[in-house]
Amino acid sequence: MRNLIIALTLAAPTMAHSTGMYQCEPIAAEAWLTEAELTELMVAEGWTVNRMKKDGGCWEVYGNMPDGKRVEAYVHPETGEVLLINQRGRILFRADD
Numbered sequence: 001m002r003n004l005i006i007a008l009t010l011a012a013p014t015m016a017h018s019t020g021m022y023q024c025e026p027i028a029a030e031a032w033l034t035e036a037e038l039t040e041l042m043v044a045e046g047w048t049v050n051r052m053k054k055d056g057g058c059w060e061v062y063g064n065m066p067d068g069k070r071v072e073a074y075v076h077p078e079t080g081e082v083l084l085i086n087q088r089g090r091i092l093f094r095a096d097d
């Protein structure tokens with residue numbers, strides 16, 4: 001039991017960090033696009049948005065690209081720019097490459 005408590009105590013700081021593949025620069029919360037605004041932007045570009053969550057200072061969007069590929073995309077929270085597209089562990093696009 002003591003070892004379990006120690007292990008959880010040591011792991012706790014890392015659990016608070018993002019779980020994703022991409023880290024965005026810090027943006028003030030009031031500057032973030034809402035889920036509805038981001039969905040509208042992406043749909044206008046041909047995406048299908050299934051769900052999204054905040055992760056690593058970015059919007060992490062699960063959906064389909066305009067070509068139909070089912071992907072996970074990391075999107076800039078203020079501009080809506082797609083920064084990274086991942087499909088089953090394989091990076092299809094990275095903005096900083």
